[in-house]
Amino acid sequence: MTKLTDKVAIVTGAGSGMGKAIAIAYANAGAKVVLADVNEQTLAEVEQEITGNGGQVLSCVTDISKEKDIDNLIKATTDKFGSLNILVNNAGIMDSFQVVGNVSNEQWNKVMAIDLEGPFKTARAAIKVMEKQDNGGVIINNASVGGLFGGRGGAVYTIAKHGLVGLTKNIAATYGRFGKIRANAIAPGGVKTNISSTIKQPDPLGGQAVQAAGQPPLGEPEQIAALALFLAGDEASFLNGDIVKADGGWTV
């Protein structure tokens, strides 16, 4: 079983779904976990669950679409724990399957800000800390099969998640190959979480495309957390720039 003893890990979107499961798995593996989420209440609940099991945790209310919140998150992490070893860019929202012709500027800006720009800026800030550390760091981006295929979400979600895959590969090709910061991504299929609450009135054409992909087998957040734990640990030291699909065979 992977151990993360004394590693410091930030998990964004830690208040729910996969982020919550990843934070708990990391804490159980011995990491000091920084929980970042825009939802203060769920953050407090996850904090209580982890501390109740003897884990070390810091909660940081963070809207990853705001750069000042990201700066505050990184500073709070290093102030409290002195280092940053693992970043899991997990927070994300869906669009409502809008096709290109129906995407409003408002929707574009919102989904891109949370699903791509936020992870980019968080990675940028984390790398500045990690590259000064002897033991570097690990970045894990929670993408989606929507980052690998064209019709697993609306246009903006698809574009943002493809961008997140590109961010992962670029970090891997530079800091991973020639430095000490590995980056990998997870591309989940269908997982039982609260993300469908971010889908409002689905677009008919976009919805048709998503439906044509067929009903995905539904995974548990803990199944993704097990993968995120492996990717964070030393056992995965030769994995760099991989996009690990975890979809129960949906896209096979």
Ligand SMILES: NC(=O)c1ccc[n+]([C@@H]2O[C@H](COP(=O)([O-])OP(=O)(O)OC[C@H]3O[C@@H](n4cnc5c(N)ncnc54)[C@H](O)[C@@H]3O)[C@@H](O)[C@H]2O)c1
């Ligand atoms: N559930 C799935 O089927 C599925 C499939 C593929 C990929 N994903 C990806 O997995 C990731 C986690 O989603 P989930 O399914 O666990 O959903 P979820 O809705 O259960 O959890 C997402 C968390 O992110 C938080 N969040 C939303 N906007 C935020 C912001 N601006 N700043 C900080 N936190 C914010 C939410 O408050 C929530 O706690 C997302 O990036 C999502 O795109 C999900």
